[in-house]
Amino acid sequence: MKRWWLLVCLALPALAQASAPAxxxxxxxxxxxxxxxxxxxxxxxxxxxxxxxxxxxxxxxxxxxxxxxxxxxxxxxxxxxxxxxxxxxxxxxxxxxxxxxxANALVLVAPRGTAGPLALEPAALEAALGPRGRLAVAETGNVPAGRYARQALVSHGLWAGLAHRLAEADSVRTALAFVARGEAPLGIVYATDAQVEPRVVVVARFPAGSHAPVRxxxxxxxxxxxxxxxxxxxxxxxxxxxxxxxxxxxxxx
Incomplete structure (x- = not known):
């Protein structure tokens, strides 16, 4: 009798665990x-x-x-x-x-090996883009990374000269992919995006005050x-x- 009761007691926890809803x-x-x-x-x-x-x-x-x-x-x-x-x-x-x-920060990236540090001023960016290159960004009307990018470009007096040269994407990761694959010579992404993509290099960082805080x-x-x-x-x-x-x-x- 005692042996039977001991077996029941040992089995109860396993039975309870098996019957508990996932x-x-x-x-x-x-x-x-x-x-x-x-x-x-x-x-x-x-x-x-x-x-x-x-x-x-x-x-x-x-x-x-x-x-x-x-x-x-x-x-x-x-x-x-x-x-x-x-x-x-x-x-x-x-x-x-x-x-x-x-929280995060906003950076300018280029395909690794194609550009060194860049000044955030019109002549430097125009030269890096070349005659036909486009600046990869998330969609500037609705996607957060694109909104931050637009604010940063406006703050640096770059928006008017670059607005017609944007390659807008559905998300910041798609914009990052454009640059990583060499389809765009420059892109604006989050600092953490640049960190996870070895095919790009950060060539400039946008000051925190140039756009709304990234939260x-x-x-x-x-x-x-x-x-x-x-x-x-x-x-x-x-x-x-x-x-x-x-x-x-x-x-x-």
Missing amino acids: REDLRVFAAASLQEVMDEAGRLWQVRSGQRVRISYAGSAALARQIERGAPADVFVSADQAWMDYLEARDQVDPASRFDLA YPAARVQASASGRSAGFLGYLQGREMRGCLEAHGFQIP
Whole structure:
């Protein structure tokens, strides 16, 4: 009798674990420039919690509009405040859950081996572009990296001369690819993008005051149950995540 009871007691924890419902996957919509660091955060969180994180990357404008149209997402991480404000004004994200995850800087890049340091002035950029070259940027009307790029060019008196020579892309990573493949002699991207692409080199850095601060706000999508994302959002604000962000070249706001 005692032996039978001992076997039952030993089996109970395994039975309880087997019968416990699996945690629902967490669906995250994140700006394309966050891919490497968010992939790492998702892996680390899954190890800690057992909850799988599924991340979709694109330009913040495209992601915000998908959320507005009802796309299934639990967490949104934007590359600027404007698109998070857009969703908050439409009651699509929970303002109480909102916080700034990271900060970044804006740089000018060229294909590796084709250019050295450049002055941010018209003659230098015109010479580097050549007679037919285009400046690769994210779409300047809606995509955050493109908006920052336009502000920086205006600030340096470069916009009027270069506006007709832009190669605009759907995201900053697409603009980066144009330069990495040699399809554009210059491009404006985030400092962290340049860090992950060995085929480009930074030839100039835009001063922080030349454009709005690059911030990445994160928040829970209002249609998602708070219990599904609360743990992950808390993790994103913790010490381990701060170390991960810094290792990938991001700044802590």
